[in-house]
Amino acid sequence: xxxxxxxxxxxxxxxxxxxxxxxxxxxxxxxxxxxxxxxxxxxxxxxxxxxxxxxxxxxxxxxxxxxxxxxxxxxxxxxxxxxxxxxxxxxxxxxxxxxxxxxxxxxxxxxxxxxxxxxxxxxxxxxxxxxxxxxxxxxxxxxxxxxxxxxxxxxxxxxxxxxxxxxxxxxxxxxxxxxxxxxxxxxxxxxxxxxxxxxxxxxxxxxxxxxxxxxxxxxxxxxxxxxxxxxxxxxxxxxxxxxxxxxxxxxxxxxxxxxxxxxxxxxxxxxxxxxxxxxxxxxx
Amino acid sequence: xxxxxxxxxxxxxxxxxxxxxxxxxxxxxxxxxxxxxxxxxxxxxxxxxxxxxxxxxxxxxxxxxxxxxxxxxxxxxxxxxxxxxxxxxxxxxxxxxxxxxxxxxxxxxxxxxxxxxxxxxxxxxxxxxxxxxxxxxxxxxxxxxxxxxxxxxxxxxxxxxxxxxxxxxxxxxxxxxxxxxxxxxxxxxxxxxxxxxxxxxxxxxxxxxxxxxxxxxxxxxxxxxxxxxxxxxxxxxxxxxxxxxxxxxxxxxxxxxxxxxxxxxxxxxxxxxxxxxxxxxxxx
Numbered sequence: 001x002x003x004x005x006x007x008x009x010x011x012x013x014x015x016x017x018x019x020x021x022x023x024x025x026x027x028x029x030x031x032x033x034x035x036x037x038x039x040x041x042x043x044x045x046x047x048x049x050x051x052x053x054x055x056x057x058x059x060x061x062x063x064x065x066x067x068x069x070x071x072x073x074x075x076x077x078x079x080x081x082x083x084x085x086x087x088x089x090x091x092x093x094x095x096x097x098x099x100x101x102x103x104x105x106x107x108x109x110x111x112x113x114x115x116x117x118x119x120x121x122x123x124x125x126x127x128x129x130x131x132x133x134x135x136x137x138x139x140x141x142x143x144x145x146x147x148x149x150x151x152x153x154x155x156x157x158x159x160x161x162x163x164x165x166x167x168x169x170x171x172x173x174x175x176x177x178x179x180x181x182x183x184x185x186x187x188x189x190x191x192x193x194x195x196x197x198x199x200x201x202x203x204x205x206x207x208x209x210x211x212x213x214x215x216x217x218x219x220x221x222x223x224x225x226x227x228x229x230x231x232x233x234x235x236x237x238x239x240x241x242x243x244x245x246x247x248x249x250x251x252x253x254x255x256x257x258x259x260x261x262x263x264x265x266x267x268x269x270x271x272x273x274x275x276x277x278x279x280x281x282x283x284x
Numbered sequence: 285x286x287x288x289x290x291x292x293x294x295x296x297x298x299x300x301x302x303x304x305x306x307x308x309x310x311x312x313x314x315x316x317x318x319x320x321x322x323x324x325x326x327x328x329x330x331x332x333x334x335x336x337x338x339x340x341x342x343x344x345x346x347x348x349x350x351x352x353x354x355x356x357x358x359x360x361x362x363x364x365x366x367x368x369x370x371x372x373x374x375x376x377x378x379x380x381x382x383x384x385x386x387x388x389x390x391x392x393x394x395x396x397x398x399x400x401x402x403x404x405x406x407x408x409x410x411x412x413x414x415x416x417x418x419x420x421x422x423x424x425x426x427x428x429x430x431x432x433x434x435x436x437x438x439x440x441x442x443x444x445x446x447x448x449x450x451x452x453x454x455x456x457x458x459x460x461x462x463x464x465x466x467x468x469x470x471x472x473x474x475x476x477x478x479x480x481x482x483x484x485x486x487x488x489x490x491x492x493x494x495x496x497x498x499x500x501x502x503x504x505x506x507x508x509x510x511x512x513x514x515x516x517x518x519x520x521x522x523x524x525x526x527x528x529x530x531x532x533x534x535x536x537x538x539x540x541x542x543x544x545x546x547x548x549x550x551x552x553x554x555x556x557x558x559x560x561x562x563x564x565x566x567x568x
Contacts, residue, residue, distance in 0.1 A: 046545070060484075061487075063487050087381055091380060092376075092380050096371055096375060096383060103381065134381070181421075185568075189565065193562070193565060196565065199553075202551065202553070203345075203553065205553050205554070207561055214568055269483075270483075272489070272491050274486070277491055278480050280491075281477060282468075284473065284494065284497055
C-alpha cells in the first residue's frame with residue numbers, strides 16, 4: 001500500500017461510486033497521501049520515469065502490432081483548476097510521440113451540425129497512445145445544461161448516449177480515466193485574480209470566466225448529475241481535490257500509472273531472426 | 285556571438301547554400317560549438333527554459349488572435365540518426381499544448397490516391413504552434429527516388445511542387461526549418477547493432493533498415509539533389525552533424541530558438557478592461 005509514498009489506493013479513494021456527493025469533497029484535502037508539497041514534487045519526478053517507461057512499452061507493443069490497448073485521460077474542471085498543469089507536468093513527462101492531446105473549445109458551426117459525439121470520436125487515441133482530452137463531450141452536459149444550450153430532452157438523452165459510447169470505446173481496448181479537478185471557489189478567485197494582476201497571464205483570462213464563476217452552484221449540480229449518471233465500471237469518474245496543484249498532479253499521475261500497470265505492457269519479441277539480422281548488418 | 289555557449293551562428297554554419305556538398309560534412313563534427321558533451325547537456329537544459337517561454341508567448345499571441353505565426357520543424361534522416369531524440373529532448377521540453385507532432389509513415393492506399401502533398405497540408409501547424417514533421421514530403425523524393433516508387437518525371441516534378449508549396453506555407457506565417465540529421469555509416473552500424481542486442485530495442489529495428497543502409501550512396505545522392513533543388517530563402521535546409529546526439533539536439537534547439545527570437549512574440553495586451561474585471565471578480 002505504501003508504493004510511491006501513497007498510504008492508500010488513489011483509484012479507490014478518489015473514485016466516484018454510488019452515493020458520492022461532490023459537496024462532501026474538500027478541495028484542499030490530499031486523500032491517500034501524507035507527504036507535503038516537497039515530498040509530493042519528489043514523488044512526481046520519480047513517477048515520471050515510471051510512467052515514461054510504461055508508455056514506451058505500450059507504444060512499442062502497438063508498433064509491433066501486439067496490442068490494441070490505449071489510455072484516455074478525460075480532464076474536466078472549472079476554470080483555472082489546473083488542467084493545463086496536468087498536461088504540462090504529468091503528461092508532458094512522457095515521450096510526445098506517444099501522446100495524443102485534444103483540446104475541445106466551443107463547437108464550430110460544422111461541429112454543431114453533427115451529433116455532439118462526432119468531434120469526440122475523431123480524437124480518440126490510437127492503440128499504444130495516451131490520449132488526453134482537455135475538456136470533452138462532458139461540456140455538452142455541463143455548460144450545455146447550465147446555459148441551456150440544447151433542449152432539456154436532448155441533454156437528458158446525452159447521458160445514456162455517453163455511457164453507450166464510452167462502453168464501446170472501452171471494449172475496443174481503451175482504458176478511460178475521467179478526472180474532475182475540484183477546486184474551491186476561494187482558490188479560483190485567487191487564481192483568476194493573479195491572472196488579472198500579471199500581464200503575462202492576461203491571455204489566460206476571459207471575462208466569461210467570471211460569468212461562469214457566478215453560476216458555481218449550478219455547475220456543481222450539473223457535475224453531480226454527471227457523476228450520478230456516467231460513472232460506470234468501464235469508464236469511472238475520479239474527483240481530484242485540486243486546491244494543491246502538486247497533489248492534483250501527483251494524483252492524476254497515480255491514476256495513469258495504475259492504469260498502465262494494469263495493462264502491464266511488455267517489450268515485444270522480435271518478429272525477425274535476430275541472429276540473421278546481426279549477420280546481415282555485420283556484412284554491410 | 286557567444287550566446288548560449290555558441291562560438292558562431294548555427295543558422296549560418298549549418299545552412300545549405302549554393303555549392304553545398306553533403307560529402308564535405310563530417311557527421312562527427314560540432315560546428316560553432318566548442319563545449320564538450322557535459323557542457324552541451326547543460327546548455328540544452330538552459331535552452332529548454334528559453335524555448336519554453338518563447339513558445340508560450342507565441343501560443344498566447346495566437347490565442348489572443350494577434351498573430352498568424354507558427355514554426356514548422358521538418359526532420360529527415362537515415363534510420364537511427366536521432367529524430368526521436370530530437371522530438372523527446374528538444375521539442376519535449378515545451379508545453380505539449382503548443383506542439384503539433386506528425387509522423388509520416390509509408391503512405392496509405394487513400395493517401396496514394398492523392399497528390400503527395402495532400403496528407404502533408406492537413407498536418408501543417410496552426411498559428412501559435414510548433415509543428416514537427418517526423419519524416420515528411422521529402423520521403424517522396426528520397427525513398428521515392430532511390431526505390432523508384434514513382435516515374436522519373438513525377439519525381440522531377442515534385443521538387444518544384446515542394447518549393448511552391450513551401451513558399452505558400454511560409455507566406456501564411458509559418459517559419460519552416462528543414463533539418464537533415466547527418467550520421468556516418470559507422471555510427472549507424474553501431475546504433476542498429478545496439479537495437480539487435482537489446483530486447484527492449486527490438487521494436488525499433490526493422491529488417492528494412494539494413495536494406496536501406498545498403499543503398500547509402502544512393503540516399504546521399506538523393507539528399508544532395510534535395511539540397512540543390514529545395515533549399516530556398518523561405519524554407520532553408522540545415523544539415524546537422526548527428527554522430528554526437530547531444531550536439532544534434534543542441535543545434536536543433538538553437539535553430540528553433542533563433543526562429544522564435546526572430547518572431548519575437550510578446551505577451552498580448554488584455555482585450556478587456558482589467559480594472560473592471562478585477563472589480564467584477566472581487567464582487568463574487
